[in-house]
Amino acid sequence: MTSITRRSALALSMVAPALALPKQAAAADLYGPDAGKEVLPGIQQIDLGKFPIHVGGYKTADVSDFAAKPGSGFPMMPMKTDMVCVIVTGEYLVKQAGTGAADHEFTVKAGGVYSCAKDSQESATNTGTVQAVMRVVRLLPA
Numbered sequence: 001m002t003s004i005t006r007r008s009a010l011a012l013s014m015v016a017p018a019l020a021l022p023k024q025a026a027a028a029d030l031y032g033p034d035a036g037k038e039v040l041p042g043i044q045q046i047d048l049g050k051f052p053i054h055v056g057g058y059k060t061a062d063v064s065d066f067a068a069k070p071g072s073g074f075p076m077m078p079m080k081t082d083m084v085c086v087i088v089t090g091e092y093l094v095k096q097a098g099t100g101a102a103d104h105e106f107t108v109k110a111g112g113v114y115s116c117a118k119d120s121q122e123s124a125t126n127t128g129t130v131q132a133v134m135r136v137v138r139l140l141p142a
Contacts (some may be wrong), residue, residue, distance in 0.1 A: 029131040031131070043066055043073075044066070045066055057119075062140055066134045069134060070112055070128055072125070073125030074124045076097070078121055082115065083137060083139065085136050086134070087110050087135075087137070089131065091108065091110065091130025092134060093106075093125045094107070094114065097121045
């Protein structure tokens with residue numbers, strides 16, 4: 001039997017509801033062109049809400065979806081909080097560096113989950129041919 005650590009339990013509890021979403025048809029975008037607000041060229045932010053959590057030093061989960069057109073992405077920038085990211089549709093090429101992360105890059109496809117440490121650097125680009133949606137759960141301290 002495999003044991004589960006508090007850290008993996010936290011990650012699973014934060015993303016399990018998002019993973020239970022029904023699969024979307026590949027040809028249909030999850031969000032239309034008027035959803036949310038454009039935060040970068042080709043990227044819309046759709047705020048889903050803030051939710052109380054009771055894990056370690058965290059008090060609130062601030063959840064947003066980021067819908068990216070093919071080829072668009074986030075430039076390398078520092079992460080303001082610890083985060084758990086779920087790729088809802090499409091795929092992203094993620095590059096991480098700095099504090100809390102070894103310098104590396106990886107591709108995350110629909111249904112995949114990864115984390116970002118506060119003060120680390122990250123970029124993410126939609127490398128697919130359809131809209132990619134990343135659900136970001138920002139873990140806010142108490």
